[in-house]
Amino acid sequence: MTGVEGLWPHNLSPNRLAVLERKLVLWLQEQPLPADIHEMALHYNSHEDLQLLTQKAAAQGCHFADLQTTVQGVISAKTDNFLDLAEIAGLNPLEDFADAKLLGANLRGLTLSGAKLTNAYLRGADLSDIDLTCSDLRNANLGGADLSGALLSDADLTGADLHRVSLALANLSGSNLTNVNLEEANLSNCNLSDANLSGACLKNADLYQAGLALTNLVNVDFTGANVKEARLWHDSGISDEVKADLIHRGAIFDEKIENIKRD
Incomplete structure (x- = not known):
């Protein structure tokens, strides 16, 4: 996993993307990572920032397997309703x-x-x-x-x-x-x-x-x-x-x- 592209595709609806990005940010906050990565997760500005963030987390030994299960659930959901997607993501x-x-x-x-x-x-x-x-x-x-x-x-x-x-x-x-x-x-x-x-x-x-x-x-x-x-x-x-x-x-x-x- 080298970045966000390894977690989800680019052609997602705005609702799915919003839920997945938020899930990633909050999930990273729960991981034993350096303070600068936690800070970056809270204040990222772009897709490129997220890519760099996931690369840094992976370099610190962060494993994304558990998160990937949730990601796939949001991607494959048969609804685009924001509340339903948030529930699937546990948000x-x-x-x-x-x-x-x-x-x-x-x-x-x-x-x-x-x-x-x-x-x-x-x-x-x-x-x-x-x-x-x-x-x-x-x-x-x-x-x-x-x-x-x-x-x-x-x-x-x-x-x-x-x-x-x-x-x-x-x-x-x-x-x-x-x-x-x-x-x-x-x-x-x-x-x-x-x-x-x-x-x-x-x-x-x-x-x-x-x-x-x-x-x-x-x-x-x-x-x-x-x-x-x-x-x-x-x-x-x-x-x-x-x-x-x-x-x-x-x-x-x-x-x-x-x-x-x-x-």
Whole structure:
């Protein structure tokens, strides 16, 4: 075994590849290997890094026979469902995918409420209609991902990269979006009530008919954003100047609402 090519083929689906790479990383953490290999396993950036990692592990006398059995189980599975593949690999989808590489993965419609996905790499992933309520997505990279219709209420997305993400019809009520990059994101008809958007970048984002009641908007950058028919009520952090500008651009500040019900 000279590298990753000795463990699995190259033409795997994004779901199988994500599960196998995560299994390899966590499996290596359990092996009696030098600290530098453990560190490299946690912070690899590419397929080439993984190849070098497995070569180093093999040179240290690491035997991959037991892992290979699990790998073959994932490769030969008759399903591409992420949860099923994770179970075959002996992984907990709510606990084991923080820092994981999930490029282009298909998690559409899954229930992952409370999942720990800090620093996860989810660029281009299909997360439409997913349930990620109360999940930890701090510093996750979700650039270009499809989160339309997703449930993200009370989730922590502090510092996450959501550049060009689709959050149309998504529910982010009560979520923490501090310092999030939402540049060019689609937030049309999105529920952002009671969310914390302080320091967020919303440059050229689409907030058409979005709901922002009771939202923290301290230092939010609305440059070029479409705020037509976006509804705001008792939002904190908006100066009179910013409020006037948003109204001029089509936002609605509804001071008559007496009761706000979160979905």
